[in-house]
Each structure stands twice: as structure tokens, then as C-alpha cells.
Amino acid sequence: MPAATTRCPEDERPLIPIIAAGFFGIEHFSPPWDVIYLPLFNLLVLAYRLIFSDFALAIIVFTVAIRTILAPLFAAQIRQQKEMQRMQPLIREVQRKHKGNAQKIQQEQMALYREHGVNPLGGCLPLLVQMPILIILYQVLIRASNVVTLTTDQVKEQAFTQLKAALPGITQLGASGNQVTYSTPVSGACNLPQFDSGPFTHFLPLNCQLLDPLHLSAGIKTTSAWLMNPFTGVHLNLAQPDHAFALVIGGFGLSLLAVIAGILQFVQVKMTAPPSNPDDATSSATSTMTYIFPLLTVFWGGIFASGLILYWVVYTAYLVVHQFLIMGWGNLFPILGWSPRWANATAGISAGARSANPGPRPPPSSEARSAANPPTNRNAGPSDQGPRAASPQRANSPQRPAERRPGGKKKRGRRR
Numbered sequence: 001m002p003a004a005t006t007r008c009p010e011d012e013r014p015l016i017p018i019i020a021a022g023f024f025g026i027e028h029f030s031p032p033w034d035v036i037y038l039p040l041f042n043l044l045v046l047a048y049r050l051i052f053s054d055f056a057l058a059i060i061v062f063t064v065a066i067r068t069i070l071a072p073l074f075a076a077q078i079r080q081q082k083e084m085q086r087m088q089p090l091i092r093e094v095q096r097k098h099k100g101n102a103q104k105i106q107q108e109q110m111a112l113y114r115e116h117g118v119n120p121l122g123g124c125l126p127l128l129v130q131m132p133i134l135i136i137l138y139q140v141l142i143r144a145s146n147v148v149t150l151t152t153d154q155v156k157e158q159a160f161t162q163l164k165a166a167l168p169g170i171t172q173l174g175a176s177g178n179q180v181t182y183s184t185p186v187s188g189a190c191n192l193p194q195f196d197s198g199p200f201t202h203f204l205p206l207n208c209q210l211l212d213p214l215h216l217s218a219g220i221k222t223t224s225a226w227l228m229n230p231f232t233g234v235h236l237n238l239a240q241p242d243h244a245f246a247l248v249i250g251g252f253g254l255s256l257l258a259v260i261a262g263i264l265q266f267v268q269v270k271m272t273a274p275p276s277n278p279d280d281a282t283s284s285a286t287s288t289m290t291y292i293f294p295l296l297t298v299f300w301g302g303i304f305a306s307g308l309i310l311y312w313v314v315y316t317a318y319l320v321v322h323q324f325l326i327m328g329w330g331n332l333f334p335i336l337g338w339s340p341r342w343a344n345a346t347a348g349i350s351a352g353a354r355s356a357n358p359g360p361r362p363p364p365s366s367e368a369r370s371a372a373n374p375p376t377n378r379n380a381g382p383s384d385q386g387p388r389a390a391s392p393q394r395a396n397s398p399q400r401p402a403e404r405r406p407g408g409k410k411k412r413g414r415r416r
Contacts, residue, residue: 258301
């Protein structure tokens with residue numbers, strides 16, 4: 001009988017579809033999660049096998065590959081953000097015109113979005129695609145480390161005793177307080193009941209979910225050979241929080257990788273953020289998130305595995321370059337009032353927005369007015385030109401440019 005319909009008679013477990021059991025060496029498959037997990041897991045191990053068994057380089061290549069595959073999706077998002085920046089003068093005009101009427105403002109804004117082909121929620125789609133990748137990468141890092149931590153109560157469970165008997169490669173590494181760490185084997189039984197759910201799923205051998213050409217003879221080396229602190233000599237372990245490039249403050253490690261990731265994330269968000277508008281609640285919320293998310297990234301760097309932070313650094317750097325190629329520096333500058341000269345030459349978005357939606361022009365200078373409207377009688381004196389010409393203060397004051405009426409010249413006032 002095929003593996004997809006086989007029951008386990010000894011424990012009378014419910015039918016579990018193992019669709020890919022035996023398919024090119026994959027012996028354990030649990031839908032629907034493994035539909036997304038297994039391709040990315042095998043892609044990362046493939047990069048590890050091809051690039052000198054260096055897990056840090058494998059994460060970098062994996063990130064670039066995933067980011068390149070998703071590039072068309074992100075390009076569409078960046079273009080929509082660029083168009084939304086061009087629409088800001090129109091949106092501000094709608095807010096000024098219907099100030100105090102929130103419902104009317106929302107209706108007019110949605111009409112503008114439809115007219116310009118912009119989806120205000122379009123920026124959420126890449127984030128929805130990104131979140132499963134982060135979760136999967138976190139699971140891959142835990143699996144790749146071959147280290148599982150259990151509590152003393154879990155160690156005493158009968159299910160774990162049966163698991164150790166069926167999987168002899170499980171080895172205790174140490175104990176600290178009420179926690180015990182074990183190493184998992186690379187190969188072994190793949191369809192034990194403990195692997196379906198519960199606290200022992202991470203004991204599943206790596207080769208159970210790898211294609212035949214990618215089967216490993218030893219565990220993945222998660223400690224990087226080239227990511228090393230030159231002052232302490234500590235190498236970065238990608239399956240653990242950063243302790244190589246971290247400044248420990250009160251038990252919390254301030255990771256240098258996380259700081260770099262936070263700076264890159266700030267640049268990426270600031271480039272696409274709309275200009276600050278006190279009358280727009282959405283603009284104020286976006287400005288707040290521009291600073292909160294990078295700080296959260298720095299905080300997460302002291303909690304999560306450094307491999308995740310390395311992935312985030314490469315991913316965000318790729319996105320910054322991609323955005324720059326499409327929209328220039330966007331609204332990145334000024335930062336706290338500072339704007340470098342080289343950024344002004346490439347500020348394509350601001351200039352494009354101004355040219356696409358020109359605002360009111362400044363009044364012309366006195367020389368421009370005199371050239372546009374020359375006096376009809378050049379020999380007339382001050383007394384003949386009336387009190388307007390006799391008052392130099394009023395003659396030199398800026399005035400609103402006169403508009404010609406259709407079908408005739410401008411009317412002049414009576415002479416006294």
C-alpha cells in the first residue's frame with residue numbers, strides 16, 4: 001500500500017498524509033506547513049553545500065536568491081510608493097478643501113488613488129510574503145544547530161524515553177538549572193509519532209527532509225570561520241544570539257549586526273515615507289514607525305539568532321539599492337535638518353513631484369512687471385502718471401500679477 005495511505009497499527013494514530021514520503025529522498029512531509037518550508041530548507045542547504053560549507057555565505061546567497069525572485073513584486077510596490085509621493089500635493093489640497101469632514105476627505109482620497117492606479121494597501125503584500133520566510137528561516141536555524149533544549153519535566157516523559165530508544169543518536173550535551181540540552185542525529189528514523197507534534201519535533205534528523213543529493217554526513221557548522229571579532233577572537237554562531245559583535249549591557253547584548261540592520265531599515269523606510277504633514281494622521285503614524293521599527297530591530301538582535309539578523313541586513317541592503325535604482329534617494333533627506341550636497345543632485349522624487357504638480361508661482365519682480373507692461377507715454381512726468389507713480393514705496397512693493405480679461409485689455413483707473 002502506498003505510504004500516503006498507510007496506518008500505524010501499533011498506536012492506531014489517525015491517518016496522516018505523508019505525500020512526499022520517499023520522493024527523491026524526502027522521508028517526512030507534513031502539510032500544509034512543509035509545502036513552504038521544505039523548498040526553502042533545501043535551497044539553504046544547497047547553498048551551504050555549494051559554498052565551501054560556510055553557513056554565513058549560504059545565508060547571504062539564500063537571501064539574494066529569494067530577494068531576486070521576489071524583485072518584480074517589490075518593484076511594483078516601489079513604483080506605487082513613488083506615485084503616492086507624487087500625489088502628496090493633491091492629497092494636501094483635498095485635506096485643506098474639506099478640512100473637518102473626515103468622510104469627504106476619505107472619499108476624495110480614494111477617488112485620487114483610483115485615478116492614479118494606486119493601491120494604498122499594496123505595500124502590505126511584500127510584508128505578508130516576507131513573514132513566512134522569516135519564520136521558516138528561524139526554524140531552519142534551530143534545526144541546523146542540531147541542539148535541542150528541554151526542561152527536566154519533559155525529559156522525564158515516557159514519550160521522550162521511547163524517542164531515545166528509537167533514535168540512538170540523541171546525546172546529552174549539558175544541563176543548567178531545569179534545562180537540559182541534547183544534540184540530534186543527522187540520520188535516523190523519520191516517521192516516529194514524536195515528530196508529528198509536541199516538544200520533540202526538533203529531534204527529526206536533518207536528512208529526513210532533504211533531497212538525496214543534499215544528504216549530509218555531518219551536522220551543519222553554524223559557527224562562521226570569517227565572521228570573527230578581531231579583538232576578542234570570538235566567532236559568530238549563527239544559530240545563537242550575537243555574542244561576537246555585541247556589547248553586553250545588563251545581561252542584554254547590543255548587537256553590532258542589529259545596529260547595522262536598524263540603520264538600513266531606517267534608510268529604507270525614510271526613502272519611501274511621505275513628507276511630514278501635521279494635518280494627516282497617516283503621515284504622522286508613518287513618521288513614528290520610521291523610528292520605532294529600527295529600534296525594535298536593534299532590540300530583536302539581542303534575542304533572536306544572529307543568522308536571522310544577518311539575513312535581515314542583506315535583505316534590507318538589497319532593498320535599499322533596489323529602491324535607489326527606481327526612485328533615487330526619495331524622501332531620505334533631510335535627516336534632522338541635514339542634507340548632503342551629493343543627495344540634492346539625485347533627489348529625483350522631490351523634483352518629479354514638484355514638476356508633476358506645480359504649486360502657485362511667486363509674484364514677478366518689479367523688473368519683470370515693467371518689461372511686461374511698459375508705460376504708454378514715456379515722456380510723461382510724475383504728475384502725469386498719477387499718485388501710483390509718485391509713490392516709489394508702492395511701486396516697488398510686490399503685487400499679485402494681474403490677469404487679463406478675455407477679449408480686451410486691462411481697465412485702468414480714472415486720472416485725477
